[in-house]
Amino acid sequence: MADRRKRSPAMRYIKRNGLYILIVCVLLLVVGAVIAVVGQVKRLSPAKQEESSQTAAETAQQPEREAPASDTSGETASEQEPVDESAYVPPFSGRTALLADSGLVITFDDAALSWEESEDLISLTDAAGAQKTRLDVQKLQADVSLFKQSELERICIGVVQAYYYLAPETKDFTVTDAGWNGDCFTATVNAPAYDTEAPVSARVALWKANGKSWCVSAICPEDEDGAAVFAAFSSVEPLGGKHLTEETP
Structure with a gap:
């Protein structure tokens, strides 16, 4: 009893609610980490979008390859010989x-x-x-x-x-x-x-x-x-x- 009376009100509060205080601290750390990650992603996103746009533009500028000539049956012209x-x-x-x-x-x-x-x-x-x-x-x-x-x-x-x-x-x-x-x-x-x-x-x-x-x-x-x-x-x-x-x- 003498020890309890010697403790300050703040110490007694921490003693009774120590577990809850620990949980709140952990949650604050998690929220802070999430905010930091989101900020980093936002900084990186414009660079990635710019890179994607550049790649798409280069692809559009590339000429299409010509397919080999084929007849109506789908065979290439060199594969079918006409009947003489x-x-x-x-x-x-x-x-x-x-x-x-x-x-x-x-x-x-x-x-x-x-x-x-x-x-x-x-x-x-x-x-x-x-x-x-x-x-x-x-x-x-x-x-x-x-x-x-x-x-x-x-x-x-x-x-x-x-x-x-x-x-x-x-x-x-x-x-x-x-x-x-x-x-x-x-x-x-x-x-x-x-x-x-x-x-x-x-x-x-x-x-x-x-x-x-x-x-x-x-x-x-x-x-x-x-x-x-x-x-x-x-x-x-x-x-x-x-x-x-x-x-x-």
Whole structure:
């Protein structure tokens, strides 16, 4: 008791509130440190902004690099070589044309045949108005190289049957001269007179060209002239390749 009475009021206050005083001192130190850091950041910020502006200006002044010339497919001009069609020698005098993207080329008498083309079919029809004499080119979904000969013959018959409104039965067709000639399976298909239809002669070629399968078919009834159609059929070949027949004009 004597010691307490000897202490001054200030000492007694510090004794009772020493912990709180310590906490306040620590907080003051923290606040002072934060203020010092903020001031330093503000002094540095203008220098950094000036440096960033200078870098952006230099970047804007740099010329853009020219991209290599490219075609519509995205390949550079030096990577794609054009097809040299000037080296192609047609088997006879007439109009020569590429058949879609098949890599096959055909020559035909454009005075005797009319060219018609849609998205899925290329046709040559008789310019004089013959109703059923025609040549058609279309892409096949199946790989013809995977089929047996008997299956390919049935495919050829099916191609000819498609020309009829009411077709003869499969057994009524005859297939001759069927076989592979390089990358092409060819066959001659004949059908007898049926209903009101005259007998029909047809030639069918199943090509494996440009990585895809193609069907070229020429058909002519007995009562129509099919010379121009069959000549065009025989001219079909890969660009720079070999004709279906060895006949020369």
